[in-house]
Amino acid sequence: MIFHPSALLTLYPPLDLFASGALKVDDIHTLYYEQSGNPKGIPVVFLHGGPGAGAAPKHRQFFDPQHYRIIIFDQRGAGRSTPQGELRQNTTAHLISDIEQLRIHLQIDRWHVFGGSWGSTLALAYAIQHPLRVLSLTLRGIFLMRQQEIHAFLYNMRSTFPEAWRDFVSPLSAKEQDDILKAYYRLLTHPDKTIHLPAAQRWSAYETACLRLIPAAPAEGNTEENNNPGYAYAIARIECHYFVHNKFDPDDYLLQNIHKMRHIPCAIIQGRYDVVCPPVTAYELHQRWPEAQFIIVPDAGHAASEPGITSELIRATNAFRTIKA
Numbered sequence: 482m483i484f485h486p487s488a489l490l491t492l493y494p495p496l497d498l499f500a501s502g503a504l505k506v507d508d509i510h511t512l513y514y515e516q517s518g519n520p521k522g523i524p525v526v527f528l529h530g531g532p533g534a535g536a537a538p539k540h541r542q543f544f545d546p547q548h549y550r551i552i553i554f555d556q557r558g559a560g561r562s563t564p565q566g567e568l569r570q571n572t573t574a575h576l577i578s579d580i581e582q583l584r585i586h587l588q589i590d591r592w593h594v595f596g597g598s599w600g601s602t603l604a605l606a607y608a609i610q611h612p613l614r615v616l617s618l619t620l621r622g623i624f625l626m627r628q629q630e631i632h633a634f635l636y637n638m639r640s641t642f643p644e645a646w647r648d649f650v651s652p653l654s655a656k657e658q659d660d661i662l663k664a665y666y667r668l669l670t671h672p673d674k675t676i677h678l679p680a681a682q683r684w685s686a687y688e689t690a691c692l693r694l695i696p697a698a699p700a701e702g703n704t705e706e707n708n709n710p711g712y713a714y715a716i717a718r719i720e721c722h723y724f725v726h727n728k729f730d731p732d733d734y735l736l737q738n739i740h741k742m743r744h745i746p747c748a749i750i751q752g753r754y755d756v757v758c759p760p761v762t763a764y765e766l767h768q769r770w771p772e773a774q775f776i777i778v779p780d781a782g783h784a785a786s787e788p789g790i791t792s793e794l795i796r797a798t799n800a801f802r803t804i805k806a
Contacts, residue, residue, distance in 0.1 A: 489788050489789065489791075489792040490791070490792040490795040490796055490799075491788075491791065491792070491795070492539065492542035492543065492791060492795070493541075493542045493543070493544065493545060493546060493795075494542070495538065495539075495541075495542065496517050496518065496541055496542070496546050497517065498515050498516060498517045499516055499517060499518075499520055500515065500516040500520075501513070501514065501515040501516070502514055502515075504554075504579075504582065504583060504586055506557075506575075506578070506579050506582055507570055507575075509564070509567060509569055509570050510557045510558070510562065510563070510564075510567065510570065510571075510575075510579075511562060511563050512554050512555060512556070512557070512562045512579060512583065513554060513555045513560060513561035513562050513563075514552065514553065514554035514555075514583060515552075515553050515554070516550060516551065516552055516553075516587075517541045517546065517551045517553075518541070518544060518545075518546040518547075518548075518549045518550055518551040519546060519547055519548060519549060519550055520550060521550070522547070522548050522549045522550040523548060523549055523550065523592075523593065523616070523802075523804070523805070523806050524549070524550045524552060524587075524589045524591075524592035524593065524806070525544055525549045525550070525551055525552065525592055525593035525594070525595055525798070526552045526553075526554075526580065526583075526584075526592050526593070526594055526595070527540050527541075527543070527551070527552065527553045527554075527595050527596070527600075528556075528580075528594065528595065528596035528600035528603045528604050528607075529553075529555070529556065529559070529560075529596075529597075529599075529600055530596075530597055530598035530599045530600045530622075531556070531559060531598075531599045531715075531716050531719060531720055532556060532559065532576075532599045532603075532716075532719045532720060532723050533556070533558060533559045533566075533715045533716040533717070533718065533719030533720055534559060534560075534599070534712075534715075534716050535555045535556075535559040535560025535561070535562075535712065535715065535716075536553045536554065536555055536560055539786075540553055541553060543595065543785075543791075543794050543795055543798055544595075544798050545798065545799060545802060548802050549593075549798070549802075552583070552587065552589075552592070554579075554583060556576055556579070556603075557570075557571045557575060557576060557579065557719075558571055558715055558718075558719050559715050559716070559719065560715070565711055565714070565715050566711075566714050566715045566718045566719065568670070568718065568719070568722045571719065571722065572726070572727050573602075573603070573606055573723075573727050573729075576603055577603070577606055577607050577610055577611075580603075580607050580611075581611060581614075584614065590614075590806065591613070591614050591615065591616050591806050592614065592615070592616060592806075593615075593616045593617045593618075593619070593798075593801055593804070594607065594608065594615050594616075594617070594618050594619070595618075595619040595794075595798065596618075596619075596620060596621070597620070597621035597622050597785050597794075598621070598622045598624050598757070598758055598783065599624055599626075599720075599723075600621075601620040601621060601622065601623050601624055602624050602625060602626050602735070604618055604620060605618075605620070605625075605735045605739075605742075606735065608741075608742045608745060609735070609738045609739075609741050609742060612741055612742045612744070612745060615742065615745050616745075616746075616801070616804050616806060617745060617746040617747065617748075617801040617804055618742075618745055618746070618747040618748070618773075619747075619748050619750070619794060619797045619798055619801070620747065620748065620749050620750065620766075621750045621751070621785055621790060621794060622750075622751065622752065622755055622757065622758045622763075622783050622785070622790075623749060623751060623758055623762045623763040623766050624758045624762065625729075625733070625735045625736065625762055625765075625766070626723070626724075626727075626728060626729055626735075627728075627729075627732045627733060627762075628728065628732055630758070630759075630762060631662070631724050631728070633759060634757065635661045635662060636661070637756070637759075638687075638691050638756050638757070641691070641756045642690055642691045642756070645686075645687050645690035645691055646687065648683065648686065648687065649661075649683055649684070649686075649687035651683070652668070652679070652680065652683065653665075662721065662724055662725060663725075665680060665684060665717075665721050666721050666722070666725050668680035669681060669684070669717055669718045669721050669722075670718070670722075677714070677718070678710055678713070678714060680717065681710075681713040681714045681716075681717035681718060682710065682713045682717075684713070684716075684717035684720070684721070685712070685713035685716055685717050686713075688716075688757065691756055691757055691782075691783070692757060692782060692783045692784040693782045693783070693784045693786075693787060694752065694754050694780060694781050694782040694787060735766075736765065736766065736769050739766070739769040739770050743770055743772055746801065746804065747770065747772070747773035747774065748773065748774040748776060748793075748797035748800070748801075749763050749766060749767055749770075749773050749774065749775045749776065750776045750778065750790060750793045750794055750797065751763035751775075751776065751777055751778065752777075752778050752781030752782045752783055752784075752787065752789070752790055753777050753778060753779045753780070753781065754780075754781065754782050755781070755782050755783040756782065756783070757782070757783040758783055760777065763775070763777075774797070776793050776797075778790050778793055
């Protein structure tokens with residue numbers, strides 16, 4: 482286990498795109514993607530969280546723009562991809578296929594892969610199937626989508642954030658609270674906007690409230706994402722859909738298949754007080770993958786925006802600049 486107590490690294494300055502586009506991946510879904518940084522640089526693909534959270538301009542800033550060709554895209558149903566919140570033909574297998582379609586579309590042979598939270602899940606699943614396409618993995622806030630982790634999200638966060646959990650389950654009866662996932666899936670897939678949108682906003686608010694070691698002040702938490710009903714709709718609906726329908730079989734599929742990619746350079750970065758994706762999951766991943774760097778940030782929760790997490794992510798992407806495509 483490693484932690485670097487030296488001066489914190491901060492995000493690279495904001496940067497403009499040099500290209501963007503829309504990639505139609507099937508008869509339903511069209512993905513938004515963008516490129517920034519060095520057009521002739523070493524490619525890196527950013528896999529956002531959620532599932533359903535979408536990407537943002539700040540995500541370009543984890544990478545040295547002089548070195549990297551930075552590729553960011555919104556996964557099915559998320560962000561600027563269309564249709565927003567769409568659940569049909571939206572599975573982990575579809576998302577892995579989309580990453581490959583995008584790689585081929587952009588004429589990239591191999592690339593670095595960066596993912597946090599659900600993005601770490603997808604990065605691992607992609608690397609298991611396509612290890613020869615991956616130059617390195619930078620993983621943050623590890624989530625393996627096992628049943629125990631889904632249960633922890635729905636129930637165990639109550640012990641640390643009881644008021645947020647109270648608000649989360651307030652629309653549910655006592656009986657429904659015994660199966661929160663089933664109850665929320667019913668609400669989030671209801672065709673009536675007056676039913677599914679308040680449920681989505683409660684789901685999103687619950688997750689947001691639990692992200693950081695020190696919860697954001699009202700002004701800090703008043704982000705465009707949190708105020709955007711479309712964001713809440715997509716992340717809540719797609720997360721719930723994945724928790725119900727897209728669990729791995731077997732439950733520990735990712736851990737069982739780590740041997741397929743242990744040759745890939747990897748940094749595992751985890752906040753000590755992450756209650757959304759508890760550190761025990763990152764620890765178990767490292768136990769299966771001892772060659773990977775395992776970095777515990779002692780003063781952080783889950784959010785990539787926390788200073789210690791940001792610093793270690795940038796330290797990792799800077800270190801991987803030595804890898805040639």
